[in-house]
Amino acid sequence: MRFQLTEDQKALKAGVRGLLARRFDRDALRAAVERPGLDRALWRELGAAGFFALRLPEVDGGVGLGPPEAVLAFEEAGRALLPGPLVATHLAAGRVPGAAEGETVVAAVDGGGLVEWSAEADVVLGDVSAAVPLRSVDPLTPLHRTRTQGSTDPVAVLLTAAEQLGTATRACELAVQHARTREQFGQPIGAFQAVKHLCAELLVRVEVARAAVYAAAVTADPADIAAARLLADEAAVRGARDCLQVYGGMGFTWEADVHLLLKRAWVRTRRAGGGTESEELLAEGLLAGAGR
Template identity: 80%
Template sequence: MRFQLTEDQLALRAGVRELLARRFGPQELRAAVDEPGRLDRALWRELGAAGFFALRVPETRGGVGLGLPEAMLTFEEAGRTLLPGPLVATHLAAGTVPGAATGEAVVAAAGNGLVEWLEQADVVRGDVAGAVPLRSVDPLTPLHRVPAAGTVDPVAVLLTAAEQLGGATRTCELAVQHARTREQFGQPIGAFQAIKHLCAEMLVRTETARAAVYAAAVTADPADIHSARLLADEAAVRGARDCLQVHGGMGFTWEFELHLHLKRAWVRTQRAGEATESEEALAVELLAQPI
């Protein structure tokens, strides 16, 4: 099966990438890190005006009228740029929560015992009674723990996987770029076998995850979605770690964006039922198949 993007899908991805590059570039990312817990409401409304949240809402209800594959592509770009905020929760609420589709309302959701961006949310879906603030490893994702685990929406799992894929793609790009330009002993470090292997393994994991995530967006099959989530989690976390190895000491510096990719990848692995729940759901699906 081939998953060739259409011209419209390519244009959508290019448009989202251009918007995010213009509105959430390196300077805005650094500003967000310096002010943890603050959500850029102007950017949120601009995302709403661009159709980010209303992408899957039917045109008859004021939405864009596209499908899950297009939503997956937009969330891949969001993950690539480390765009902060409860993106998945607000996207899922578009069409049912007033203001969510246009970005006028920020929506948070309780899931897996965690809530992202609770204090900034205008609307909270799920039981958040007894919520306790946590010290998040990711400065761009404030967290609260809640007693109730909540239900897991398969679309939330897929969109989380798409964000992980975007992060894996970005860290792979960073590693290759550094391997080409950083020199040791009179030649680029990319010429050394150990660095070649790291970059090659990052690429293989990323492209394997891409095939799985794209396929799951087309089939919307629960087993495909959980498989994609597991592969995307691995690509994001291991990719960020390997990218750190390629960069050496520079990769650990606070000013460099790489540590943020690793921390965000860790946080995403705890979202939408965790990897463990995806493993269990996938096992149930596989055991139910006839031999």
């Protein structure tokens, strides 16, 4: 079966990319790194564009779309490394006043006992009375740990996979761009076989993850979502590492953006639904299918 985006879905994806290119370009990303904090004006603009209300029914003031469209929007957010508790606020639309419009920033305790952006959120879903601040590896994602663990929402797992897919896509783009423009021994480094292989592997992981994430958004099957999350986590983390290899020593410098991709990907792997949790869910589904 072939999954192709409709014209409306392509327009949605392009619209979100255009909004983020205008409001959160590289200069804004670097400024956020130097001066961490949530851009409330951008948050409200996302709300006005329907980012948080994509899956909310029209009768409740939402856009009335489904998980496939939400995945496309979150993929673009992941590509831009957009900071903030995007998934929690999106899931709170229709339940927490102002979340759908971007007037209220919502954070939530995930299944791993982690909460992102709790200090700047207006509402935190879950008990954070004993939350302990953590030193986050990602300068754009402040973290707290709490003893209370939230539930693992399949939609949250899927949207995290979509963000990871977007970050993996950006790592692939940066690697290819650098391989084409950086020269050694009088020719672009992309002409060397070792670099070609790295870029090819980057692309393969991205496209495999994309197929899995898009399919899981259509089927909404827990096993499909688990598989998509595992593939997307791998594509994001390994993709950023391979991108660092293409960049060489330059990629490890603070001035380059590659390390930010890797750090964000690492943080997302710690969210609920990643790693062992998805592996066990996927194994359970495979074993159940084998027994039929």
